[in-house]
Amino acid sequence: MLYLFIIFQSFISAFVVEDQPQFKGGQGALNNFLSQNLIYPDYSKQNCISGTVQVSFSIDQNNKPVNVKVQKGFGIDLDDEAIRLVKMTAGKWILPADHDLSTTLILPVNFSSNNTRCNTRSRSDMEQAINAYKEREALVDAVTNYYKNKFLGKADASKEAEISALKNQLGLDDDYADEVIEQANKKLKQGDKEGACEDWNFVRNIGSNKADALLAKYCK
Numbered sequence: 001m002l003y004l005f006i007i008f009q010s011f012i013s014a015f016v017v018e019d020q021p022q023f024k025g026g027q028g029a030l031n032n033f034l035s036q037n038l039i040y041p042d043y044s045k046q047n048c049i050s051g052t053v054q055v056s057f058s059i060d061q062n063n064k065p066v067n068v069k070v071q072k073g074f075g076i077d078l079d080d081e082a083i084r085l086v087k088m089t090a091g092k093w094i095l096p097a098d099h100d101l102s103t104t105l106i107l108p109v110n111f112s113s114n115n116t117r118c119n120t121r122s123r124s125d126m127e128q129a130i131n132a133y134k135e136r137e138a139l140v141d142a143v144t145n146y147y148k149n150k151f152l153g154k155a156d157a158s159k160e161a162e163i164s165a166l167k168n169q170l171g172l173d174d175d176y177a178d179e180v181i182e183q184a185n186k187k188l189k190q191g192d193k194e195g196a197c198e199d200w201n202f203v204r205n206i207g208s209n210k211a212d213a214l215l216a217k218y219c220k
Helices: 026-037 042-046 077-087 116-120 123-151 157-170 174-189 193-204 212-218
Strands: 003-005 051-059 065-072 104-111
Touching (some): 042 077, 065 077, 077 104, 077 193, 123 157, 123 193, 174 193, 174 212, 193 212
8 A cells, every 4th residue: 555645844845746646735735724724622732742643544536535543643632633634634635637545645743832831841741641631531431421321311310420520520511611612613613514513512422501502503
């Protein structure tokens, strides 16, 4: 299988073979697309987590990225944002006449915080924050799984108080729901309805009804 590496960072020249898929407008357009659409995930932003996520994918006959997955990442919210950006490139590729659908592209997506307070953060601090995220996600999953089952009529009602206490511990309150909704609204303005619906569904699955109207309007 052929692998084509396309570098997002503007300070590296991309090597693109003429008979392979190319981003419309070239490297500059690709850089602009990223800068305009990248939403730095809140947890990583607050904890000064930066680095590069490598995403692999293929382009199908409809100019849509398929088989999108992280080849090398952090296992946290940066990975999700990198995947989202790649999916948003649908329709933005120039495909050769003899385009091979099995061609795999690998796009490194760079996340770099420009917050001055991050200058004092060490590699060890970042690794601790990554581990804390993964531990937190396991608890968040317990909350979302409970409410998903509740909506299906399968939840154990005796666990409700325990889940409520866990929500409070994790800070999954109305203010947090508002932050996620605001992020989803940004994605919708970018034309990323899929990403917005995922966020609104997440709000619903932490037991909040704040996104219900948006789900009904956009995510049927």
